[in-house]
Amino acid sequence: MHNAPAAPPAAEDHLVLEQLGKSFGTANVIPSLSLAVRKGEMVAFLGPSGCGKTTTLRMIAGLITPSRGRITIGGRDITHVPSHDRDMGLVFQSYALFPHMTVLRNVAFGLEMRKLSRSEVRARALRALEMVQLAHLADRKPRDLSGGQQQRVALARALVIEPSILLLDEPLSNLDAKLRDEMRVQIRALQQASGITAVFVTHDQVEALSMCDRIVVMKDGHIEQFGTPTEIYERPASPFVSGFVGxxxxxxxxxxxxxxxxxxxxxxxxxxxxxxxxxxxxxxxxxxxxAAGADRPSPDDGxxxxxxxxxxxxxxxxxxxxxxxxxxxxxxxxxxxxxxxxxxxxxxxxxxxxxxxxxxxxxxxxx
Ligand SMILES: Nc1ncnc2c1ncn2[C@@H]1O[C@H](COP(=O)(O)OP(=O)(O)OP(=O)(O)O)[C@@H](O)[C@H]1O
Ligand SMILES: [Mg+2]
The missing domain is CATH 2.40.50.140 (Nucleic acid-binding proteins)
Structure with a gap:
C-alpha cells in the first residue's frame, strides 16, 4: 500500500499573549494585544517609534507589569512570575556590559547566580563566547572592544543561560551598516541552530523582512498585521502596512x-x-x-x-x-x-x- 508522506507536524505555540494591555496613568499605550509565537520561530515586532514595541517586549520579559491580560509559555501562565524566573535571555540596544569585568566574567555572571561549579561556569561561558566567535577576547574589558564585539558579548551573555526564549530590542541599531548586516546573519544562524524562540524588536523593515519567520506590524499599540515577510509585503492588510513595509x-x-x-x-x-x-x-x-508607441495592454488580459x-x-x-x-x-x-x-x-x-x-x-x- 502506498503511504502518503505525513504532513509535518504544526509547530506548537510557545509564547502566547492574551489580551495583553498596558496603561501608564491615563495613557492606554497597549489597549489589548493577542499573539501566539511558535516554538523555534523568530518573530519581529515592527513599527514606528512609540507604537509600543519595547513596552510589549518588556512585559514579556517581566520588566513591566501588564495592566491587563495574560502571558503564557508552553501553556504555563507566567504573567506574575518574576523576571529572573522566566527563563528568557535579553539583549538590548545598549549592551549594558559590566565595564570592570572581563568579557568572560560578563558572560559567566548569569551562571554564577546559579549553583554550578566554577569549572562548569567557565566552560559554558567559553562555549557561549565561541558561538559568537569571541573566545579569543575572553580576557579583554568591554571598553577595548568594538561596538559589534560588545553586542556579541551581550548576545553570548543572553544565550549562556540556555533560555527557552530570546528577546532582542533593537540590538543592532548602534552598529554601522556593514556590521549590522553581518550581525543579522549571525543572530539568525545562532537562533536557527539553537532552535530558540525569539522576539526581535526593530523599526527597520529590512531587518524584519530578512531575518524573521513572521512579522508583527504594530501601530498605536495594536497589531495591524501578523504574517510571514511575503504575506506582509505582497498582501498588506492595510494602507499603513503597505506604506510602512516597502x-x-x-x-x-x-x-x-x-x-x-x-x-x-x-x-x-x-x-x-x-x-x-x-x-x-x-x-x-x-x-x-x-515603450513609446507600444499598444496599451488590454484589461481583459489582467x-x-x-x-x-x-x-x-x-x-x-x-x-x-x-x-x-x-x-x-x-x-x-x-x-x-x-x-x-x-x-x-x-x-x-x-x-x-x-x-x-x-x-x-x-x-x-x-x-
Ligand atoms: N514609563 C512610561 N510612562 C509613560 N509613558 C510611557 C512609559 N514608557 C513608554 N511610554 C509611552 O508608551 C508609548 C510606547 O513606547 P515604547 O517604548 O513601547 O515604543 P517603541 O515602539 O519601543 O518606540 P521606539 O521605536 O522609539 O523604541 C510611547 O508613547 C511612550 O512615550
Ligand atoms: Mg523601543
Missing amino acids: RTNRLSGIADRHGVITIGDQQIRAASAMTGPVEVMMRPHRMRLL QNSLRGVLERQTFIGDLVQYHVRVGAAEVVIEEATRRDQGGPAPGTPVDMTWQASDTFVFPASAS
Missing part, C-alpha cells in the same frame, strides 16, 4: 460593483469587491513604463495601464526610477537599469502598466 504608490479612485476603479478620467481593474471611494496602491517595482506625464527620471545605480504625474498624484516606477539606458524626456506623456493582481485596494477612509 515603498508604495497611492492613488485615489472610485470603485464600482464590477471591480472597475476610475482614477480621474481613466480606469483600471482590481480584484476587489469594494465600492465607492478607494485608495489603490501599487509597488514601484511591479510597474513598468511602456493588465492595468495608466497614462501620465514623466516628470523626472532618477538613476540610482542598479535601479532607475521614473516619477510620473497622474492627475494630482505622483507615481514612481522602478526598473532595473539597462546598459543602453535612455528613456523618454521629462514632460513627455508616458504609459505605465502593471498586473491588475498587483493592485491593492483599500477603503479611502482607512489610513
Whole structure:
C-alpha cells in the first residue's frame, strides 16, 4: 500500500499573549494585544517609534507589569512570575556590559547566580563566547572592544543561560551598516541552530523582512498585521502596512460593483469587491513604463495601464526610477537599469502598466 508522506507536524505555540494591555496613568499605550509565537520561530515586532514595541517586549520579559491580560509559555501562565524566573535571555540596544569585568566574567555572571561549579561556569561561558566567535577576547574589558564585539558579548551573555526564549530590542541599531548586516546573519544562524524562540524588536523593515519567520506590524499599540515577510509585503492588510513595509504608490479612485476603479478620467481593474471611494496602491517595482508607441495592454488580459506625464527620471545605480504625474498624484516606477539606458524626456506623456493582481485596494477612509 502506498503511504502518503505525513504532513509535518504544526509547530506548537510557545509564547502566547492574551489580551495583553498596558496603561501608564491615563495613557492606554497597549489597549489589548493577542499573539501566539511558535516554538523555534523568530518573530519581529515592527513599527514606528512609540507604537509600543519595547513596552510589549518588556512585559514579556517581566520588566513591566501588564495592566491587563495574560502571558503564557508552553501553556504555563507566567504573567506574575518574576523576571529572573522566566527563563528568557535579553539583549538590548545598549549592551549594558559590566565595564570592570572581563568579557568572560560578563558572560559567566548569569551562571554564577546559579549553583554550578566554577569549572562548569567557565566552560559554558567559553562555549557561549565561541558561538559568537569571541573566545579569543575572553580576557579583554568591554571598553577595548568594538561596538559589534560588545553586542556579541551581550548576545553570548543572553544565550549562556540556555533560555527557552530570546528577546532582542533593537540590538543592532548602534552598529554601522556593514556590521549590522553581518550581525543579522549571525543572530539568525545562532537562533536557527539553537532552535530558540525569539522576539526581535526593530523599526527597520529590512531587518524584519530578512531575518524573521513572521512579522508583527504594530501601530498605536495594536497589531495591524501578523504574517510571514511575503504575506506582509505582497498582501498588506492595510494602507499603513503597505506604506510602512516597502515603498508604495497611492492613488485615489472610485470603485464600482464590477471591480472597475476610475482614477480621474481613466480606469483600471482590481480584484476587489469594494465600492465607492478607494485608495489603490501599487509597488514601484511591479510597474513598468511602456515603450513609446507600444499598444496599451488590454484589461481583459489582467493588465492595468495608466497614462501620465514623466516628470523626472532618477538613476540610482542598479535601479532607475521614473516619477510620473497622474492627475494630482505622483507615481514612481522602478526598473532595473539597462546598459543602453535612455528613456523618454521629462514632460513627455508616458504609459505605465502593471498586473491588475498587483493592485491593492483599500477603503479611502482607512489610513
Ligand atoms: N514609563 C512610561 N510612562 C509613560 N509613558 C510611557 C512609559 N514608557 C513608554 N511610554 C509611552 O508608551 C508609548 C510606547 O513606547 P515604547 O517604548 O513601547 O515604543 P517603541 O515602539 O519601543 O518606540 P521606539 O521605536 O522609539 O523604541 C510611547 O508613547 C511612550 O512615550
Ligand atoms: Mg523601543
